[in-house]
Amino acid sequence: MSTRIHLPIVKVTVLEDRALVERRGDVVLPAGPQRLCVEGLSPLAVDRSLQAQLTGGTVSQARVSRAWKEKPREDAREQKTELRRRVEDLETELKRAQADAQRLQSRLEVVNVAREDVLRAIAELSGVGRAKPESWHEQLETVRKESASTEESLRRARKHVEATWKRLVEARAVLAQSEQTEQQLVTTAELDTNLPQGGTASLRVTYLVPCAVWRPAYRATLAPVDNGEAVTLECEAVVWQRTEEEWKDVELLFSTARPTLGASPPRLMEDWLQLRDKSEQEKHSVEVSIREEVLQTTGEGGASPSDSMPGLDDGGEAQTLRASHRVTVPSDGAPHRVPLFQFTAPATSELIGHPEHSPLVHRVARFDNRGPAVLLAGPVDLVRSSGYVGRAQLKFTGLGEKLKLGFGSEDTLRIARLVDSKQDTQRITGKRTRTHQVKLFLSNTGTRAEKVVLEERMPVSELEAVEVKLLQEQTKPAPAKVSEDGIVRFELGAPPRSQQELAFAYSVVSSSKVAGL
Structure with a gap:
């Protein structure tokens, strides 16, 4: 038991x-x-x-x-279906119609007994010589009228009973098909x-x-403060569940662990390395190719594997986050947002434009992760003092690591870009020089002066046979910084109602042995 x-x-x-x-x-x-x-x-x-x-x-x-x-069925009448209420009403109506028919049948039997009594009285009184024809005629007429009226009412009552029974049978058949036992x-x-x-x-x-999932979501607000600017980052967990049980007033934790992810050592395969002599063509040429490479870092400007992979990006180490209070999550399959934590950090913002990708200039803020936990990769809603400005993707960021977010574009700033390239080859040595010239036009249609940062890029050579250098004479104004990855940074002042031109040039010099450029 x-x-x-x-x-x-x-x-x-x-x-x-x-x-x-x-x-x-x-x-x-x-x-x-x-x-x-x-x-x-x-x-x-x-x-x-x-x-x-x-x-x-x-x-x-x-x-x-x-x-x-x-x-179990719900017995309360207010919870019953309209069809079931109709069946019950028809059952009540049938009982009432049957009672009326039974009453009329009893009344007709009483009338028939009265007729027999009148006829018996006529026979008895006629035999003893006490005939009363007028009285008998009146009594027989009264009985006849009452009998005819009762028979007509009984006929209508029986017809009503038959019609009600037919409707009840049809309603019960429909109810049996529509309200089967659940x-x-x-x-x-x-x-x-x-x-x-x-x-x-x-x-x-x-x-x-199964049938439960969560993903991180953020809301970043950039607002001015007394000594500059600050970003308030709110971290939430969006949870869906359809487990057929309600999580009512529970302690909710969110983990990035993958308990069902199988791990097995790789199979060892033989990998033979062989040496061979170069051909005459390979001795006199160097194969070169240009490739695009994304910098794999976290935090500011970092790319994340979650760009191409679904699921949670936790930086390789399982993380567990706890809801700030008890939560109720119904089993409806709808998204429910659960607050986790928030923090406010001082920020520095600047207007940055990348003319190669877009003619717009964006407000970009940089700040440190001062929260109690790492920031998992997820969508972030961007808010400024003017209101909601858009949505971006926040990359995985460790504790204390710096990150940057773009808070929309400035409508008064626009960039136009023109590109021209030419190639010269020396006849004697065969050295090739390819020159790339880029012209940028920055327009400020607003009434306020702005400081704008423009970033262009140039190739980075990994071979001695290929040389890439910035042409200082043709680059005006001079760049503020040139990074090791080839990012050229220009810092400009944009007066109100103005347009200015920027020239940027670099050359790619390769020897005659280089092939592929």
Whole structure:
């Protein structure tokens, strides 16, 4: 004989594509072995993930049991369907019509008895010479009229009973097809426990369920402060769940762990390396190719593997974040936002333009991650003092690491870009020189002067046979910085209602042996 109990959900850890549900509560058990059935589990509970712990006792066996049971009907009239109410009304009407027909049938029988009494009286009185023709004629006429009226009413009542019965049969047939018995899958956890001393003990049950997922989301607000600017970053977890059980007032944790991700050592394969002599053509030529390369870093300007891979990017180390308060998440499959933490950090912003990609100039803010945890990759809503300005993608950022976010473009600033290239080849040595000239036109249509940063790029050579250099004489104004990765930075002042021109040039010099450029 098993004892049925209900344990509330007190804690849920949401993983990348599933959730770990924990039920916990106090139970009163007698001394010795006892079988418990914990009701209310999700039908999606993973059988092999079920675990149970009993304080002061042992759990020798734990398994998930499922059974189909008829869902109880709602007896309250206000919760019944319109079709069921119509059937009940027809049943009531049929009973009333049958009662009316029965009443008329009894009345007709009384009238027939009265007719027989009148006819018997006529026969008896006529035999003794006490005939009363006028009185008998009046009595027979009264009985005849009453009998005809009652028969007509009875005929109509029986017709009404027949019509009501026909309507009731049709309604019952439709009800039987539309409101079939609904079955529900009842899932329980059967536990074989043993509490030697008996009494009150704490029981804890955990299991995994699919159909639950979460992703990080952010809201960044750039606002002026007394000594400059500051960014307030709010971190939230967006959670979806359709596990057929409601997480009501639970402690919610969010983890990037992947417990089902299989790991196995790679298979070792033979890899033979062979040497050969270069051909005459290879001795006199150097194969060169131009490639685009993305810098793989985190934080400011970093690229992330999540650009091409779905799921969570946690930087390679599992992270666990905790909700700031208890949360209720219904099983409706809709997104629910749960606050995690927020922080405010001083920021420095500037107007940056990348003419090669866009004619717009954007406001970019840089600040440090001063939050209590790392920032996982996810979408971020951008807000300025004027309101919502757009949405961007925040990359994985460690604690204390600097990151940057763009807060929309400035409508009064525009950039135009013209590119020209030419190539010269020396006849004697065969040396080739390719010159790239870029002209930029910066326009400020506003009434306020702005400081604008323009960034262009030039190739970076990895071979001695190819030389790339910036042409200082043809680059005006002089760049403020040239990075090792070939990013050329120009810092300009844009007066109001103005347009200015910027020239940028570099050359690529290669010997006659170089092929591929």
